[in-house]
Amino acid sequence: MAKAGLVKGLAKTKQIIAGGIGKLLRSGRLKEEELDKLEEVLITCDIGFDIAQEIIERVKRYTGSAEEGVKEKIISVIKDYLPNVRCKFEMKGNPHVVLMVGANGTGKTTTIGKLAYKFRQEGKRVLVVAADTFRAAAGEQLQKWAERAGVDFFGNPKAKDPGSVVYDALNGAIARGYDVVFIDTAGRLHTKLNLMNELEKIKKVSARVVPLAPHDIWLVLDASFGQNGVIQAEQFMRKVGLTGIVLAKIDGTAKGGVVVSILKKYGIPICYLGTGESIGDLSEFDLDEYLDAVFGD
Ligand SMILES: Nc1nc2c(ncn2[C@@H]2O[C@H](COP(=O)(O)OP(=O)(O)O)[C@@H](O)[C@H]2O)c(=O)[nH]1
Numbered sequence: 001m002a003k004a005g006l007v008k009g010l011a012k013t014k015q016i017i018a019g020g021i022g023k024l025l026r027s028g029r030l031k032e033e034e035l036d037k038l039e040e041v042l043i044t045c046d047i048g049f050d051i052a053q054e055i056i057e058r059v060k061r062y063t064g065s066a067e068e069g070v071k072e073k074i075i076s077v078i079k080d081y082l083p084n085v086r087c088k089f090e091m092k093g094n095p096h097v098v099l100m101v102g103a104n105g106t107g108k109t110t111t112i113g114k115l116a117y118k119f120r121q122e123g124k125r126v127l128v129v130a131a132d133t134f135r136a137a138a139g140e141q142l143q144k145w146a147e148r149a150g151v152d153f154f155g156n157p158k159a160k161d162p163g164s165v166v167y168d169a170l171n172g173a174i175a176r177g178y179d180v181v182f183i184d185t186a187g188r189l190h191t192k193l194n195l196m197n198e199l200e201k202i203k204k205v206s207a208r209v210v211p212l213a214p215h216d217i218w219l220v221l222d223a224s225f226g227q228n229g230v231i232q233a234e235q236f237m238r239k240v241g242l243t244g245i246v247l248a249k250i251d252g253t254a255k256g257g258v259v260v261s262i263l264k265k266y267g268i269p270i271c272y273l274g275t276g277e278s279i280g281d282l283s284e285f286d287l288d289e290y291l292d293a294v295f296g297d
């Protein structure tokens with residue numbers, strides 16, 4: 001069973017699916033003429049045109065047990081179609097350093113606030129670092145989230161170079177024994193080479209202070225960008241390397257199908273879904289729960 005927060009967060013995507021093929025999902029057999037409707041619904045949820053077609057082909061060929069209903073069949077086909085990538089968070093350093101990257105306004109700072117809260121609740125000592133030196137307000141926004149989450153904040157409003165902020169922050173983090181450090185970076189488009197190089201520099205500086213840091217690099221995507229976000233994922237993966245994706249604002253869109261696209265095209269694990277603007281609106285991503293929430297009753 002999917003969790004309540006996830007079900008609520010995926011309500012818009014679910015609405016499209018239930019509205020389009022709700023009756024069909026509850027039935028026992030899938031007729032040829034109903035496949036078009038299924039394909040249309042998958043495309044409306046931004047699963048991607050090619051992927052929708054491939055899934056339909058597989059549904060046609062699928063021979064499961066006779067007891068299985070249409071819903072179970074579709075879920076089986078999608079699970080079988082996707083690579084088995086799971087995001088499993090593991091502490092890999094002292095501190096464990098997480099670099100958050102992404103375009104402007106996707107939800108990086110908000111997500112760090114939510115993650116800081118979650119990790120603190122799990123008993124970890126958390127530090128959040130403002131390495132966005134472009135906007136003065138960026139540090140203040142992160143600081144407010146740190147207060148809400150009950151974790152410590154590091155920032156230097158006078159700094160011009162995010163690398164130097166990260167250097168100081170991580171040295172301090174070692175000295176003071178933090179378990180997890182989240183580094184918030186300025187929003188950047190994957191097309192801006194100088195800004196992508198800046199991320200490279202932040203990575204190098206991190207590794208100089210903490211061995212093998214950053215241990216995780218998470219890309220925050222705005223779910224409402226749908227297929228456009230998928231393109232960003234590819235570029236960030238190539239240029240910076242990613243260990244996971246956070247799909248924020250899934251609550252505001254019916255484009256929940258983008259989850260399937262990301263997993264299929266790049267095999268980058270999706271780690272979390274942002275399901276609202278409050279501190280608790282974050283779900284750990286689990287494919288079974290996700291499919292259950294989207295196709296479930
Ligand atoms: N509905 C919703 N809004 C979100 C979510 N995550 C972030 N936001 C909103 O998106 C806007 C931009 O977020 P912010 O964290 O400042 O993005 P950043 O520029 O990437 O740091 C803010 O208004 C947030 O409240 C989410 O999961 N759901």
Ligand SMILES: [Mg+2]
Nearest residue numbers: 108109110138
């Ligand atoms: Mg920000």
